[in-house]
Amino acid sequence: SAVDGLLVSGFSGEVWLRPGVTLADAQRKAGLGQLLPNESGGVGLVLGAGNITSIPVLDVLYELIAHNRVSILKINPTQDPLAPVFGRALAPLISLGLLRIVQGGGEVGAALTEHAGIDHVHITGAARTFETVVFGRTATGKRRARPRLSVPITAELGGVSPIIVVPGKWSDADLRFQAEHVATMRLHNSGHNCVAGQVVILSADWAQRERFLAEVEAAMSRAPQRPVWYPGAQARLAEVADEYPGARWSSGHTRAVIEVGTDADPTPMEATEYFVPALGVVTLPGNGQEFLDAAVEYANARLTGTLGANLLIDPDTEAALGDGFEHAVAELRYGTVAINTWTGVAFGIPTMPWGAYPGGTLEDVQSGIGVVHNALLLDDVERGVMRGPFRPFPRSTGALIGPGTFSALPRPPWFVTSPGAADGGRLLTRFRIRPRLTTLLGILESAFRS
Template sequence: MSPTSSTTPATPPKTVRKPRSTAPVHTPDAELPDDEGQALDDGITQLEAGARMWAALTLDQRARLLGRVRDAVGMVAQEWVDVATTSKGLEPGHPLSGEEWLGGPYGVIGLLDALRETLETLAKGGNPLDGVKLGQAPGGRLRAHTFPLNGTERFLLSGFTGEVWFEPGVTAADARREAGLGQLTPTQSGGVGLVLGAGNVTSIPVADVLYELFAHNRVALLKVNPTQDALVPVFERALAPLIEPGFVRIARGGAATGAYLTSHPRIAHVHITGSAATFDAIVWGPSAGAEKGTDAATRRENAEPRLRVPITAELGGVSPIIVVPGQWTAADLKYQAEHVATMRLVNAGHNCIAGQVVILSADWPQRAEFLRELHAAYAAAPQRPVWYPRSDERLADAAFAYPGAVWCADRTRAIVEVGAGERREAVETTEYFAPVLGVVELAGTGQEFLDAAVAHANERLTGTLGANVLIDPATEAALGEGFERAIADLRYGDIAINTWTAFNFLTARLTWGGFPGATLADVSSGIGVVHNALLLDRVERSVGRGPFRPFPRAAADKVRGLRLAKGTILPTPPWFVSSRTGAQVSAGLTRYLIDGKLPGLVKTLTKAMQA
């Protein structure tokens, strides 16, 4: 998720040497102090023993283990959020700390619950797709309606739905037969996997470890990004039920530690959340001239990667926000402008999920009104530190490329409206990973504009991870099948319609990852998926859908008979940067997942109505 790996020095050598392992000696690609290298080797030896124990567990035992992890996460949830908030330059309890609730314990508990249900179903001889509605998507695709699947989901996120689309040619029988992935053959060990954790969103390292265990039967060595070192004690307590029997180990360290581990002969698989540049360095080696002998360019040319084991990755990109022109009210313009600002500004823009390029119709009569509301919402969002390493450099790059950009918040965020004749390449191909929002315009309205916007996103923007589409119900109904066809044409692994792809990311039974087809030589937004709590195979994308209008205006749409309008009881969602009660609501929703206490939920819903 980060555009650059950290160069924070590795942990200093330990003063106490552990007993030598009898495992094969590792000749590393990076030098580490003897004690640090020995500690990593010993950890891998313990994981190898854990892999044998993991393969001996029944599905019932694994499900119960997930319950213990859930309890442990609940115990550390408040500390998790406080440490994460502080690490990003904010005080505990800050109004923006709701992001850390949703992007931390909330997301992990949702994944634990969904995985546990999948394992319990398999243990009883059922299928993960039992009770899931299957249907057809454009292009001969099969889709599974995987959200909501229970009353809690329908109530807490009313008006939101989620679908998993399979690759063309996958039948319902195929999908059911393959659902379960590694849990269909639980005694077949996947060995020891290495997870190189993300540095920006705190649920990611934990979720990636869970996916290694349950999708692939691989025990996991998690190397945290140095930006999350302060969370290691929290992670260790949250994952204690997995650490104690040797199913998971956690290591600190910088680039040298990562290089040591990715070249380790007893690592069977690597998973990284990061940047394409970091991925290429792992797979092909440092750039040409950085080492003696065969350089990275020659390896790539000869298709001879330095990495000798399989690798999966989630690498981000430049995400579009396609605004389909329609007849919007003044309230619609304001609300959707706040929506777009949210997509860019949550976590100070340090998200692979972040929307970066707004694609507008130059012929939309309300274009100027929308842009005025967007500038106002962008400037009014709470100010916060731009905290991720080297963000200042990326803001400077944007200022150099676009001297006419409009800056606000003490020049920590910018909107770049690329005019006719101006170069779009920088904002369309550079994942700024900072508060830089581009606006480009295309001709046309209706289907003509939508098709042009889809083609532009596919062909001009870097990456294939996430795309966002905003469209009012009346316009969507008028486009009919043309709208669904356009969605099918978008070559992105996650698509959000009238919501943000963060909804897909946080929804455990949806998948998260780049569009299929990436290779080691051209990795784009990554290889493979994560989350995917139903453990579905051959997935092409996930599609989330939300209400165009919040409560109570959404209810009025239903009364007026707008066929595609989604009713909802949600006012401004708690993840909006404009929500006045986002922190209290996000914390309350997480605590409700933890303890199920209705009085707390009632209090939370009251706060939600004050957003």
């Protein structure tokens, strides 16, 4: 709509289907369960996420609409205080017998996965939790060899998300803005996000590398203080401190920037989804296409998971690379690729699919199996690609006469450095409930004030 075009000005999304899928195939399969509305998908168990409160609601709705499946939603204990809110919000589904909400610890979830009345399981969480659900564990905590789960399972898990910074000639304003962008990818929700940016990949030959890194550290430090609240987070921060004694800390020793050189082993940072405000930095040689191809290969081969990847590139450099840039995007094996935006933005767009890159299995789940959100109900989804403007308004006006993407938005409201984010979020919620011009103007005023 015109309003959406204004609220996310300059942003666009694409859904890529798997190779070999024709337009006729896509049109024939679109609709998923709605193509057979009288065919029940049975009863599904939704094991809700513990970090983002919208996820359990979205997963229940997707199970119902995409798969004709009623659900038992088992709330993560971190969300127990919100159980009455979930109950009120989902009361229409509960009253029709389409949903039941239950609470409890891991033992409740385990009992439900083994219940004869469950036909399918969907989980949002960590790979280790997925393995426990599917295989169970021995008395010593090792994963059992054979699956014990007897029904199909889909999953949205985390990973180590890259932030590939393609070298170019950036202004001081570009350096500062994109540094805040990187800080947002790591610090949103205090880093307790499955798709938080974790490893920044820079070029050793970029003349502005040191200046950009200094801006990133400054942005990480000056962003408003927020509690590091997720269970186990303090222990994970202690792990980071032990593994990387050279890390640079800020905000009361709760945020770390880890520049990995020849004196530190990058393996823990590459293989462990930290889920805390710890940002790694690695350096690869090369400029232009050489660097970009090396960064894509590094991300695909070295970093755990396939959920989301981020690319930052200025308009002139992107234009110079041409088809080589698009080829690099296609080579990234991630369920969501974000260009000059954060993959978390795609999470909030209903028509964008959300999930791991295809290929996860019970034995090697990577970042999950299947997709959610996907309001277009497309089948054979490979990935979503989200594109945003490299520069905010008013600097984006240069795209009206040159390369790049124009945006009417100043600093995006989801930036952790945006002072208007809380007010803007409340106003946007009210606007979606009851669209009014005065509320829309308030949203825009809040955005420009930021």
